[in-house]
Amino acid sequence: MSDAGFDEWMHAFAAEDGYYLACENGHGHLPPRRVCPDCGSTEFTEEALPGTGTVETITTVHVATPAFEADAPYDTAVVDLGPARVTGIVVDAEPGAVAIDDEVEVDVGASETTGDDVLVLRPV
């Protein structure tokens, strides 16, 4: 299922081609976006987004929704990529091993529970 460009945006990271939408006044946002919430602009261009960033905040989730039941416990983090932030699940590290300010790479993985595509974060 494609949700107005969300899946395309997420998979761009897997191709090391991540991007964000920049409005004409330079505000950065993730797609889908028709109106800039900062200034009301409706003119956007796709700009390259770094594939790595630093963890800004993180938690280890023990009680998950049914869609992530088999994944738990897992870490979810908000990562600063510069022009925009993303939220994803940490992979290739034990829960609790990644901390604030650690560098992570953004990629696409699969939920262990459903097999659905998930934005994942891998320690660099």
Place this chain on the structure above:
Amino acid sequence: MTGVRVAGVGLTQFGSHPERTGRDLFAEAAVNAREDAGVPLDDIEQLNVGNFAGALSEGQGHMAPLLAEAAGLDCPATRYEEACASAGVAVREGVRTVRSGEADVVLAGGVERMTNQSTEEATEMLAIAADELFEVRAGVTFPAAYALMATAYAESFGVDEDDLKTDLANIASKNHDNAIPNEYAQYQRELTVQEALSAPPVAEPLGLFDCCPITDGASAILLVSDEYAAEHDLDAEVAVVGTGQGTDRMALQDRDHLARTPAADDAAAMAYDEAGIAAADVDVAEVHDCFTIAEVLAIESLGLYEPGEGLGAARRGETRADGETPVNLSGGLKAKGHPVGATGGSQIAELTRLLRGDHPNSDEVTDAEVGVTHNAGGTVASAVVHVLEVAE
């Protein structure tokens, strides 16, 4: 613009009632509010009800006419949905309707049925108050979102993890103490700081006792104009003198600061301005402590504390029942319970009882004249603040 009085309040016992429907719960609260007010059924001109997840938990959309029917009302009825701030918005719109002169008597409140869901189902249901694309699909549950804020708070203000957990445990313990005498509370029992600290983790650093429970319940508030109260000689000494609402970016990742809640800052500023008060005038507060860290963010947004200063307030005793500014004398969402769509109305009901003197904890605030309620939706993407005053 007419003034608005709280003529009556009604609550159900908050707790686990999986066999009771939303309509049954709301009808009980509505009857209680009407009897408390002494207002005839036919005088009620409008019903505003908050409900978040009836479509998921009960397979029931179009709640407003159903709840009007259940409460015996034949008047315009509208459902308000703003996640956990649903009833706060329903009350706020009721206040605005009475003020405008469009109606003299409005019943407002809310209802939620939740314990007929498993923990996992309820977690999924509540998670939809977050951004579906950018948060829910990244495994963010409702506790996880607040845990992300708690971690960001500790990082921003240089708090180490043990101190963070201890201060949060003190908030949980305080609110349990307050709930003990409250007949409407889900948990009328003590919770020690040590017990809170040794609870299993839900989303670190938050443990089980940092989280509000899954709750069934309903609230109803009967709002009347000053003129109606005077004409009918109602005993309605508590007035709603300020109401405010704010909105923020839905996803945490899109916010300027991950450990502040500007939607509540805006709601408080609007409500204080209408009421002509400042934070220093607040005698008692009912705030949205769906998680212990949420109480910290709430008292900072209300201006009772500077950013970074609210965390230790319960530990220092300042927000305890006998402290300078008691917070959540009802027990809060943490111990009184959190039937999502009903909570904002229950805060108004509890604060009204506290100011009138008929709440079991009223003795703690015998001189209180000004109280505020703070009701948040999601991770405070929505916020509603009300100022209540004992009228002359």
